[in-house]
Amino acid sequence: MTDTPHIMVVDARVHEDIADELVRGAVAELDRAGATHIRYGVPGCLELPAAIMYAIRSMDFFTARKRFDGYVALGCVIRGETTRYETICAESARGLQDLALRYSLAVGNGILTVENREQAWARANVGSVNMGGRAARACLDMIDLKRKFRLYPR
Numbered sequence: 499m500t501d502t503p504h505i506m507v508v509d510a511r512v513h514e515d516i517a518d519e520l521v522r523g524a525v526a527e528l529d530r531a532g533a534t535h536i537r538y539g540v541p542g543c544l545e546l547p548a549a550i551m552y553a554i555r556s557m558d559f560f561t562a563r564k565r566f567d568g569y570v571a572l573g574c575v576i577r578g579e580t581t582r583y584e585t586i587c588a589e590s591a592r593g594l595q596d597l598a599l600r601y602s603l604a605v606g607n608g609i610l611t612v613e614n615r616e617q618a619w620a621r622a623n624v625g626s627v628n629m630g631g632r633a634a635r636a637c638l639d640m641i642d643l644k645r646k647f648r649l650y651p652r
Contacts, residue, residue: 502532502533502534503531503533503534503567503568503638503641504533504534504535504536504564504565504566504567505528505533505534505535505536505566505567505568505569505570505634505637505638506535506536506538506550506553506566506568506569506570507521507524507525507528507535507536507537507538507570507572507634508537508538508539508540508546508549508550508569508570508571508572509521509537509538509539509540509571509572509573510539510540510541510542510543510545510546510572510573510574510609511539511540511541511542512541512542512543512573512574513573513574513576513615513618516574516610516615516618516619516622517539517572517573517574519619519622519623519624519630520572520573520574520608520610520622520629520630520633521537521572521630522624522630523622523624523628523629523630523631523632523634524570524572524606524608524630524631524633524634525537525630525634526624526631527630527631527632527634527635527638528570528634528638531634531638533638535570536566542573542586543573543574543575543586543587543590543609544586544589544590544593546571546572546573546590546593546594546609547571547590547593547594547596547597548593550569550571550594550597550603550605551597553566553569554597554601554603567604567641568603568604568605568606568637568638568640568641569597569603569604569605569606569637570605570606570608570630570633570634570637571590571594571605571606571607571608571609571633572608572609572630572633573590573608573609573610574609574610574612574618574622575587575590575609575610575611575612576612576613576614576615576618577612577613577614583611587609587611590609591607591609594607594609595607602644602649604637604638604640604641604643604644605636605637605640606632606633606634606635606636606637606638606640607633607636608629608630608632608633608634610622610629
């Protein structure tokens with residue numbers, strides 16, 4: 499990439515230790531690519547799409563703010579004893595996908611949907627699967643693709 503992308507990293511704080519590891523992987527990938535980034539935390543995964551929408555809408559009211567070129571959403575949903583797991587998984591993913599399609603956004607979805615904490619750690623761990631890094635890389639790759647189609651604002 500020739501221009502420096504500016505990325506919003508938003509993480510769900512419900513499982514703080516796992517979120518911090520996801521962020522660590524994402525930030526390392528963004529730093530490696532030379533991207534700038536700002537991190538925001540939200541209570542849970544259902545709030546991730548809303549946070550991104552706030553950033554998009556804020557441009558309507560405060561145009562001097564630097565526009566984000568891409569978004570990395572990070573969080574973890576661990577199956578419990580109720581059906582809330584399915585709702586959170588489906589709706590958070592749908593919300594991110596709806597934003598990406600409606601606004602032509604580069605979004606890296608790093609929401610882990612797992613059965614237990616052990617699975618979460620295996621996927622979040624920077625030395626292993628590193629889903630935070632993978633989500634950041636997906637975001638950067640989509641920014642690059644937008645440039646190829648001349649959808650990039652710069």
